[in-house]
Amino acid sequence: MFIDGEHVDAAERDEIRDPATEEIYATIARGTAADADAAVAAARAAFDSGAWSRLAPAERSAVLTRIAERIGEELEELVDLEIHANGATVRQATGFHVGYAPAHFLYFAELAASYHWERHVPTAAYPTMSTNVIRREPLGVCAAIVPWNFPLLLGIWKIGPALAAGNSVVIKPDEKTPLSLLRLCEIAHECGVPAGVINLVTGPGPEVGARLAEHPDVDKVAFTGSTAVGREIMRLASGTVKNVSLELGGKGAQVLLDDADLDVAIDGALFGCMLYSGQICESGTRLLVSANMYDQVVDRLVDRASSLKLGETTDFDTDLGPVISARQRDRVLGFLDSAKDAGAKVVLGGGIPRGERFTRGYWIEPTIIAEVTNEMKVAREEIFGPVLCVLRYTDEADAIRQANDSQYGLSAGVWAADYERALEVASRLRAGTIWINNWHQIDPALPFGGYKQSGLGRELGRGALDEYTETKHVHIDLTQNLERHIFDALLSTPPRK
Ligand code: NAD
Numbered sequence: 001m002f003i004d005g006e007h008v009d010a011a012e013r014d015e016i017r018d019p020a021t022e023e024i025y026a027t028i029a030r031g032t033a034a035d036a037d038a039a040v041a042a043a044r045a046a047f048d049s050g051a052w053s054r055l056a057p058a059e060r061s062a063v064l065t066r067i068a069e070r071i072g073e074e075l076e077e078l079v080d081l082e083i084h085a086n087g088a089t090v091r092q093a094t095g096f097h098v099g100y101a102p103a104h105f106l107y108f109a110e111l112a113a114s115y116h117w118e119r120h121v122p123t124a125a126y127p128t129m130s131t132n133v134i135r136r137e138p139l140g141v142c143a144a145i146v147p148w149n150f151p152l153l154l155g156i157w158k159i160g161p162a163l164a165a166g167n168s169v170v171i172k173p174d175e176k177t178p179l180s181l182l183r184l185c186e187i188a189h190e191c192g193v194p195a196g197v198i199n200l201v202t203g204p205g206p207e208v209g210a211r212l213a214e215h216p217d218v219d220k221v222a223f224t225g226s227t228a229v230g231r232e233i234m235r236l237a238s239g240t241v242k243n244v245s246l247e248l249g250g251k252g253a254q255v256l257l258d259d260a261d262l263d264v265a266i267d268g269a270l271f272g273c274m275l276y277s278g279q280i281c282e283s284g285t286r287l288l289v290s291a292n293m294y295d296q297v298v299d300r301l302v303d304r305a306s307s308l309k310l311g312e313t314t315d316f317d318t319d320l321g322p323v324i325s326a327r328q329r330d331r332v333l334g335f336l337d338s339a340k341d342a343g344a345k346v347v348l349g350g351g352i353p354r355g356e357r358f359t360r361g362y363w364i365e366p367t368i369i370a371e372v373t374n375e376m377k378v379a380r381e382e383i384f385g386p387v388l389c390v391l392r393y394t395d396e397a398d399a400i401r402q403a404n405d406s407q408y409g410l411s412a413g414v415w416a417a418d419y420e421r422a423l424e425v426a427s428r429l430r431a432g433t434i435w436i437n438n439w440h441q442i443d444p445a446l447p448f449g450g451y452k453q454s455g456l457g458r459e460l461g462r463g464a465l466d467e468y469t470e471t472k473h474v475h476i477d478l479t480q481n482l483e484r485h486i487f488d489a490l491l492s493t494p495p496r497k
Helices: 033-049 057-072 074-087 090-097 101-112 150-162 179-190 207-212 228-236 262-277 291-305 326-341 396-404 418-430
Strands: 015-016 022-028 118-120 131-140 140-147 168-172 198-200 220-224 242-247 253-256 286-290 344-347 367-372 387-393 411-415 433-436 469-475
Touching: 022 074, 033 140, 033 168, 033 198, 033 207, 057 074, 057 101, 057 150, 074 090, 074 150, 074 179, 074 286, 090 150, 090 262, 101 150, 118 433, 140 150, 140 198, 140 207, 140 433, 150 168, 150 179, 150 220, 168 207, 179 198, 207 220, 207 228, 220 228, 228 242, 253 262, 253 396, 262 291, 262 387, 262 411, 286 291, 286 396, 291 344, 291 367, 291 387, 326 344, 326 387, 387 396, 411 418, 418 433
Parallel strands: 140 168, 140 220, 168 198, 220 242, 253 286, 253 411, 286 387, 367 387, 411 433
Antiparallel strands: 015 022, 118 131, 131 469, 344 367
């Protein structure tokens, strides 16, 4: 753990096993609620000292810029720390998981310098002459609870704006993937973030994460993870009416319109669903296809997905790695059974790949399920595996209805040649991000988050700093003349001379 600028161990340890080999890659301190309390105390003291919270934004920006540069310099080491814990392939981690990290961190570094921390607003609304200052101030102590799939990046989406605004942070990574974030804490400290401003506590979510969510000295909890835990975080945070932001699950619908370029749409639909073995919250896991082209599309998907290469995550040629754990593999297999029982057809994959290599690690074949209807469990719940469900629609209105018929609303997309038609469909899809003729395109300058039960608030974009600041209005009266004041609303008698 990393508390108050020091490495801290614990009485017990958890093992981190490489999902591709099941070998122990590292052991990690198993923190407790007491460690969470110690980290919050350090964060509070650092905040109150003003060493970071009262630094000029330009100075914070300079320190954060150095951190972004260091992340870039250590990219390969960070990729290594991440893929042996979360099972991403080196190609995916270099491109996305870790590859995005320097630019995303730099975005927040620059935002620290350009954000409107203070606005002066003269107004004639008051009876006396006044001026007004609208200030954005840091919230205090922010807890960042992060899942295993993109630990460094999803951590940065919280740590970046939190630090840019002058807050202190306590990070709670997933038990399986603390390593890259632990390194980020060290880098931040080395680059000049004062002790106590950035802390990391490991340990079980229901103990350490829950303690942070309910802690009276934590001002905000930012969480990415499952919708079920998101609800629990909201409940725990309500005791002290904390600021809460949530990025939760998804069941992204890809609407394939009948004029789409199928070369782009078939590869794009597989990219949208199967990247990182489908373990991305915004994955497009339901592909909606018009009845008149359904069979042709399914055939072409099967043909292209059959070429996906599973294997060593450390090999740049590998397309697909394992899933995160044995539990997750078994859960995915359970979903496939439920689909078959409900009458759907597994037209590709559906099991553990054959061969000696796949007797170690947690593997699932790339899987395509046809004849899925939107009422089936596979269409309603997050699978978090390399499984694409293909559904049939009768007309555009039916496609939109099915796409929106979900408790989730994180992502959706349209494959189409006619952009006016695609935009019309996009305007009716209820999701936080809509991709037209692409998927997984994320820019740190543009907001990301969910409608409905996919979350609360938005990460990234200029608005991200709003989510890590309080708004303060300072009213400055410029009138010294008592007669011009309206104190007589209370004091009807003039003062004695
Ligand atoms: P999870 O909700 O089980 O765990 C996420 C984090 O919460 C972990 O750090 C965990 O230790 C902690 N946690 C668990 N129980 C807790 C509790 N009771 N109180 C406080 N903290 C607790 O999620 P997961 O299975 O690890 O991750 C996968 C889920 O995350 C999927 O549902 C996926 O869609 C979602 N996700 C969403 C986004 C997004 O941006 N919307 C991004 C990535 C993942």
